[in-house]
Amino acid sequence: MNFQIVEEAALKIKTMEVRGAARIARFAAETLKKFAEMVESNFDENMKKAAEILLNTRPTAVSLYNAINYVMNYEGDNDREKKESAIARAEEFIKWVETAHEKIGEIGARRIKDGSVVMTHCNSSAALSVIKTAYKMGKVVEVFATESRPRMQGHLTVKELSEAGIPATLIVDSAVRYFIEDVDYVVVGADTITANGALINKIGTSQIALAAKEARVPFMVAAETYKFSPKTVFGELVVIEERDASEVAPPEILNLNGVKVRNPAFDATPRDYIDVIITEIGAIPPEMAYLVIKERLGYAVFGTEELKISARHFD
Numbered sequence: 001m002n003f004q005i006v007e008e009a010a011l012k013i014k015t016m017e018v019r020g021a022a023r024i025a026r027f028a029a030e031t032l033k034k035f036a037e038m039v040e041s042n043f044d045e046n047m048k049k050a051a052e053i054l055l056n057t058r059p060t061a062v063s064l065y066n067a068i069n070y071v072m073n074y075e076g077d078n079d080r081e082k083k084e085s086a087i088a089r090a091e092e093f094i095k096w097v098e099t100a101h102e103k104i105g106e107i108g109a110r111r112i113k114d115g116s117v118v119m120t121h122c123n124s125s126a127a128l129s130v131i132k133t134a135y136k137m138g139k140v141v142e143v144f145a146t147e148s149r150p151r152m153q154g155h156l157t158v159k160e161l162s163e164a165g166i167p168a169t170l171i172v173d174s175a176v177r178y179f180i181e182d183v184d185y186v187v188v189g190a191d192t193i194t195a196n197g198a199l200i201n202k203i204g205t206s207q208i209a210l211a212a213k214e215a216r217v218p219f220m221v222a223a224e225t226y227k228f229s230p231k232t233v234f235g236e237l238v239v240i241e242e243r244d245a246s247e248v249a250p251p252e253i254l255n256l257n258g259v260k261v262r263n264p265a266f267d268a269t270p271r272d273y274i275d276v277i278i279t280e281i282g283a284i285p286p287e288m289a290y291l292v293i294k295e296r297l298g299y300a301v302f303g304t305e306e307l308k309i310s311a312r313h314f315d
Contacts, residue, residue: 001042006035006050013057013064016151021191021227022125025063026097028054032071033090036083043079047072047086059239062192062200066226066297067093093226100224103280105129108187108222111276111283112139116184119144119176119217122202123153124189126222128160130278131187135166142167144179148202150247150263173204177211186212190223190277194232195293197271197286199223200240203264209273218275225279225296233293241265 009031012018018027032050039046051068058064070093076082108130112118118140120127134140143161145168148154154170161168171179186208192200199205199221212219232238245254245261254261271286281296 021063025067028067029093036086062229100280101129105133108278109134119183122148123156127189197289199269206267206269209269
């Protein structure tokens with residue numbers, strides 16, 4: 001079986017040609033759909049290998065894990081039925097991604113007051129959905145967007161804001177506390193929401209949350225339910241991805257004796273710093289994260305027994 005289409009997709013995710021949790025999730029589902037259409041025999045074996053290739057690209061992105069698990073929960077008594085089921089589930093997941101943003105935008109916008117200034121970090125399609133919807137309702141008058149070093153995702157954000165006609169100010173990450181007094185709300189996206197309601201997101205998010213709490217500025221997280229992490233229910237810690245040091249420093253710095261350069265891509269924000277999580281099923285407190293995982297993603301813990309409804313073909 002030729003896995004070229006999957007390997008090419010994995011490279012795009014790993015090198016961040018495809019980035020952003022929602023985009024990664026949709027791209028993974030689309031890739032598995034295309035691959036499933038190509039499989040002619042040994043469906044389980046080939047799909048499992050394809051899933052493994054994709055899973056190994058971005059360890060922190062739970063949206064990738066959940067997308068793959070959703071598709072891999074296909075059913076059937078033979079290869080033809082399994083193929084049809086996998087393709088249908090991939091299409092269902094893609095639809096889930098498409099509709100979630102609109103619902104999150106509507107729900108989140110209702111929580112923003114008229115004439116508000118909003119700050120955002122990185123480049124989150126869910127957070128931007130809230131901001132754009134609130135702007136259309138006449139509630140947002142300006143947005144502060146961080147550069148989000150070292151990959152400068154904030155540049156993508158201000159381009160999107162500009163295209164939507166929304167006044168935007170690009171600031172360096174270290175200027176967040178300087179400008180926080182001018183802000184009414186912070187709205188960020190999520191890479192992962194843990195079972196206890198903590199947020200794993202682009203590096204620098206926790207510092208913004210701390211500044212917001214100090215200034216009594218509401219800190220809102222826009223997160224599709226497929227970004228909630230079932231694995232954290234069972235005690236597994238979220239792996240914080242560290243990317244290549246060359247993203248941060250030039251060779252003359254990297255080659256200095258005794259100097260280390262570290263480049264973590266994400267950090268953790270405690271649930272105590274989060275006012276609300278906006279999902280496509282409603283605005284919830286962080287403490288409800290476990291219920292979302294149990295009811296929406298089909299995972300639960302009964303005593304010491306683990307019940308997994310998803311991932312029938314992939315453990």
